[in-house]
Amino acid sequence: RKEVEQDPGPFNVPEGATVAFNCTYSNSASQSFFWYRQDCRKEPKLLMSVYSSGNEDGRFTAQLNRASQYISLLIRDSKLSDSATYLCVVNMGAGGTSYGKLTFGQGTILTVHP
Amino acid sequence: DGGITQSPKYLFRKEGQNVTLSCEQNLNHDAMYWYRQDPGQGLRLIYYSQIVNDFQKGDIAEGYSVSREKKESFPLTVTSAQKNPTAFYLCASAAYSGSNVLTFGAGSRLTVL
Numbered sequence: 484r485k486e487v488e489q490d491p492g493p494f495n496v497p498e499g500a501t502v503a504f505n506c507t508y509s510n511s512a513s514q515s516f517f518w519y520r521q522d523c524r525k526e527p528k529l530l531m532s533v534y535s536s537g538n539e540d541g542r543f544t545a546q547l548n549r550a551s552q553y554i555s556l557l558i559r560d561s562k563l564s565d566s567a568t569y570l571c572v573v574n575m576g577a578g579g580t581s582y583g584k585l586t587f588g589q590g591t592i593l594t595v596h597p
Numbered sequence: 598d599g600g601i602t603q604s605p606k607y608l609f610r611k612e613g614q615n616v617t618l619s620c621e622q623n624l625n626h627d628a629m630y631w632y633r634q635d636p637g638q639g640l641r642l643i644y645y646s647q648i649v650n651d652f653q654k655g656d657i658a659e660g661y662s663v664s665r666e667k668k669e670s671f672p673l674t675v676t677s678a679q680k681n682p683t684a685f686y687l688c689a690s691a692a693y694s695g696s697n698v699l700t701f702g703a704g705s706r707l708t709v710l
Contacts, residue, residue, distance in 0.1 A: 487639065491637065515697050517697060524685075524704075524706075525703065525704070526687055526701035526702060526703050526704050527640070527687070527699075527701055528701070529698055529699070532697070570639065570640075572697075574697050584642070585642075585697065585699070586639070587632075587639035587640040587641075588639050589637060589638050589639045590639065
């Protein structure tokens with residue numbers, strides 16, 4: 484089983500649609516969770532952190548389910564500019580001053596069409 | 598503007614040749630990382646450095662080498678021992694070791710002919 488697993492997609496949705504991605508992780512001791520966005524042939528950029536109580540940033544909502552060991556990303560009112568690969572990232576190690584291993588999922592491809 | 602500069606953006610190499618990828622940051626970040634990305638796979642950690650003159654192997658260090666002689670610079674050498682070097686290489690930095698917020702460079706795409 485992969486440490487961090489995502490459905491690679493692709494997800495093809497029309498503008499204005501709501502779309503959700505899930506990501507499962509294998510290590511129950513994982514500390515921190517993130518979603519990064521990567522445009523085609525570009526570098527990843529942090530989209531948002533995922534907090535235990537869930538959090539929202541505009542049209543984006545992230546949630547964490549520790550019991551089932553998954554995180555989710557919900558995008559409402561999809562825009563053409565949302566087309567990208569969304570990477571699930573999990574910190575599986577110790578925090579503080581020690582390096583906590585960041586493990587990346589393979590990414591979920593989203594294409595928003597007119 | 599602060600950021601990470603990787604060069605070259607595209608590189609072609611013949612089998613058996615070593616090649617060095619440059620990574621420079623002016624963010625005053627302590628920690629720096631090298632990742633490799635292959636199609637359909639997540640980023641895999643090659644090497645990381647928490648402070649100057651120190652670096653650690655990541656998950657796939659075989660066939661690679663690094664140095665960290667200056668805070669700003671973390672070059673990666675892909676040696677001829679690396680069996681499948683064709684990939685997209687990403688350098689990243691973080692303000693301190695243990696920070697979860699990575700800033701990435703634009704990447705270097707290496708193709709072995």
